[in-house]
Amino acid sequence: MRELLDWLDDRTGYRGLLKSALFERIPGGARWRYVWGSTLTFALFVQFVTGLALWAAYSANAQGAWESVYFIQNQMLGGWILRGVHHFTAQVTIILLVLHLMQVLIDGAYRAPREVNFWFGLGLLFLVLGLSLTGYLLPWDQKGYWATKVATSIASMTPVVGPAMQQLLIGGAEYGHHTLTRFFALHAGVLPAGIVLLVVGHIYLFRRHGVTVSEKGREKPDGFFWPEQVLRDGVASLAVMATVLGLVLWTGGADLGAPADPTEPYAAARPEWYFLFLFQWLKYFPAGWEVVGAQVIPGLVVGLVAAMPIIGQWRLGHRFNLGVAASLLLGIAVLTWTARAEDAADPDFVSARAAAEVVDHRIGELASSPSGIPIGGGLALLRSDPLTQGPRLFEANCSSCHRVDGHDGLGRIPTDEAAASDLAGYGSRQWLSGLLDPERIATPEYFGATEHANGRMARFVQRGVAGMSPQELQDLQKVIMAVSAEAALPGQASLDAAAQTDIAEGRALISSEAINCTRCHTFGDMTEGDVGPVLSGWGSRAWMLGLLHDPEQEEYYGADNDRMPAFGAEGILSEDEMGLIVDWLRGDWYRSPAR
Amino acid sequence: MSDDKAENGAEPRRNFIASVGALCVAAAASIVPLAAGAAALFDPLRRGRRDLSMILVTKLSSVPEDGAPKKFTIETDRVDAWTTYENTPVGAVYLRRTPTGVAALNVVCPHAGCFVGLMPDKSRFGCPCHKSSFDLDGVVNDANSPSPRDMDALEVEVRNGDEVWVRFQNFLPGREEKTAI
Known part of the structure; x- marks a missing residue:
């Protein structure tokens, strides 16, 4: 062994190199206050290692970036820890850089002959900030997308060359595949290469000039880099690593928001802290x-x-x-604090952040469903989700007349009165029971604000139902069960299944003397005068889609339609959009199994 | 060393030629990868813009009759490098009825490119990023707004009585004049 090492030393001179690297003389001995530079080197090392591992799983394109990060975060072994460590070490690096810089300034270690090394350090600070800026976009989620848009917009404001610069940076006129390939090339290639060069130069110059020792510090005997200082550096690096790991475990790792969507406002866009x-x-x-x-x-x-x-x-x-x-x-501290305080005091921002968190959580549920992420990616998955899209479409298209539980779909209470029924639970037994309640049918919750407030249905409820005997009311309950079962609401499936007998009786009672729905409504083949909407399939997906398509069709309201637009026939909404609204109202969306 | 050179005038001269020659040879050898790399890097500058013809956005009946703005997604074919998307959302506009027809505003903030929102009470537009504020015509309505110009109005046409067509364009943010991207 000894001979082999001698041979190696003869050919390479490695011992001399090792000796000069390790047995660097430290005037005044090893000290804790010299650890900052080493912790930074360690932090950069962590970023290189975790970054390479992330690289091996990341896909830099607009259709795969979010999806690959989702896979790293949720499917790969320890992926969330890997990403979390990369994410938090980036932030710790910034803090360490500022600490290091402040120490250099306070100690006067930036003055002659160390000017060039100070500039190298400053260069490193900007390269690290560049890494943060480019890394923020790579997951291609709403948060990073919109924050980076602002950053590249600022680049485009540069006089004369700005527009060309922005176009080069984002790889075209608009954000797309090449924005990611370029940001990734910067993040994983250009900037780290610059960091390696500057770190090597920085350490070389540091060794050339030695540590800056105060007068008092010189009184102690000299020490060596190995092992006294290395031990201290190692302990400090371990403390850095423990902090990062603590942050990862405490926060559950780095966030991954909803996939970037250029058409969906993201009011909660903020840069990294x-x-x-x-x-x-x-x-x-x-x-x-x-x-x-x-x-x-x-x-x-x-x-x-x-x-x-x-x-x-x-x-x-x-x-x-x-x-x-x-x-x-x-100044930086005050500005940062002001930004946080202003956001915390801004109800619009707070609600936007809350709304964003709901979507962020939901996309996780959808992506982890058995059907997984389709070829269209996370965005396609989200756009076809009734739970998140339904309320938006309802708010935009239905809430000028209808409400759900009194609000506009997005949880806001409109200032003007409802002009049509409240659709929360439409199709359910409760909804139907309320409609058939003499006290409630003529309130704004049901027909109160419509032409039907004084129509035949209201008259039937207010006179017929109000005068029913207890036995007839019991029969009416069974009819309600039967008609509500037509909706086949997913949320009522177990109730419907448990009441098969009552439902069967209800179906027969629907044309009974006292109740006689079929005097006006068609139910199966029972009909007398087809005045009101057909009750076969009432509240089902197909029935509601038909109503949305055109409420003036014979099997719906015909000429009695009040103000409801023909959303499908007039081309106001697409089939998909109507489907999303209907599925949302019917509570028909993917639910992740309870954990 | 320098004395030697001074004595023998030919050597510095030969050295000079050799130096220039070495630099030239190195440059000639490097120019191929540098030029090939630069050409591809600068390629985005010659990428054309999206086709700027009018796009059918919606039916006139979908635009609220009371003059309130409503957000509509712009869908058209889009080529992103190697992927061609058919009928994909490329942006959004606020449409609003005016006495003379329909007006369209791009939702992107002319300040720094965020997505301008319509306040819940539908009284004005506000940008969530740096608090630019615009009235419903898209005109800056607050002296503290950092936006250098009004929201970007787009060309609108109502065709065949009920189709709303918009010439969808994005503009460079952060400058007073509207410069199409």
Whole structure:
């Protein structure tokens, strides 16, 4: 063995290299305060390792990015931990960088002869911020999509070259496949290569100039990098790793929002927290001053920081630099805090965030359903989900007349009165019982605000039903069961199945002397005068789709239709959209099995 | 060393030629990968825009008669690099009836490209990102709005009595003039 190593040393000289790397002399001995640079190197190492593993599972295209990240997060062994570690180490890296930078400034370690190393460090800070910015888009979820849109919009504001720059950055006129391939090339190729170069240069220059030791620090005997300092660095790196892992376990890992949708507003778009100060900053620039706020002033500030080693040579330069750094930090802290406080106090933002979380959760349920993610991807899955799309379509198309449980579908109570029935539970026994309640049929909850308030149905309920004997009312209950069973509501399936006898009796009682629905309504082959809507299949998916298609068809309201538009016949809604509304009202959507 | 060179005038001269030659040869050898790489990198600049012909958005009867704006998704064929999407959503507009017909506003905020929302009480438009505010005509209605221009109006036509057609376009954000992307 010894001979082999000798041979290797003879051919490579590795021992000398190792010796100079490990037995670096540290004036004044190893110290805890020297660990920051090593923790940063360790954090970058973590990002390289986890990043490569993520790379091996990630697909950079608009139809596969979200889906592949979903798969990493939810299906791959430990995928959520891998992604969580990558996500939180990125944030910890930013914090460590700022700490490191502040220490260098306070210790005066940026002044001659260490100027170039200070610039290398500054370059590293921007490369890391660049990694954050590009990485935020890669999952292709709503949050990253809309936040990055703002960032690339800001790039397009650059005078003269802005539009071309934006087009190059996003790989075309609009966001698409090439936006992801380019961001990924930057994130996994260009920026890490720059980081490696700068880190090597940074460490080389650091070794060339040595640590910056205070006068007091020199009193102690010198030490060596190995093993005293390495031990301290290792403990600090372990603490960093423990913090990151703690964050991952505590939060359950990195978020994955709903897939990016250019047509769906995302009012909760915010950049990552360490960019919030810039976001807030931009609010203070009036129309026409965006470039000044987003580019000129930040550029000048960066220029000022870069000039610190030169400024520091003057008599009061160091104090000036410290003052600038402290004010910058304070300004950033205040802006970040203001951004958070303003959002927390903004009811629109709070409700937008809550609504977004509902969708984020729902897409997870859908993607984990047995049918999985279709070829159209997560977006197709979401767009065909009645639970999330139904309320939006209802709000946009139905809520000017109808309500569900008194609200407009999205949970808001409209200021104007309802003009037609409340459709919550339409088709259910409860809904029908309410309709047949003499006290309720003429309220706005049912026919109160429509032409039917004084129609034949209302008269029948208010006179006929009101005068029924207890036995007849019992029969009416069975008829309600029978007619409601026609709807075949998924939520009522077990009730319907348990009441087969009552339902069968109800079907027979429907044309009985006292109840006699069939005097006006058709039910099966029983009919006398077909005045009201057909009751066969009442409330079923097909029945409701027919009504939405055109309520003036004979089997629905015919000429008695009040104000309901023919959504299908007039081309107001597509078949798919009508299906989503109907399925939502009928409570017919995928439910994940209770865990 | 420098003295040697000074004594012998031919050597620096030969060195100079060799240096220039070395640089030229290296540049010539590198130009192929650099040029090929740059060409592909700059390819997006020559990608054409989407076809800007009028798109059928909806039926006139779907636009609220009381003049309130309503959001409509724009669906058309779209080519994204290697994928051709048929009839896919590419953006959205707010349509609103006016005394003379129908007006269309692109939902994208002219400030920084967020999705402008219609306030729940339908009294105005507001951008959730940097709080730009517009009245229902799309005109900036708040001196504190950071938006440099009004919401982007789009060309609308009502054809065959009841079809609403819109020329859907996006514009560069953050500048006073409307520049089509």
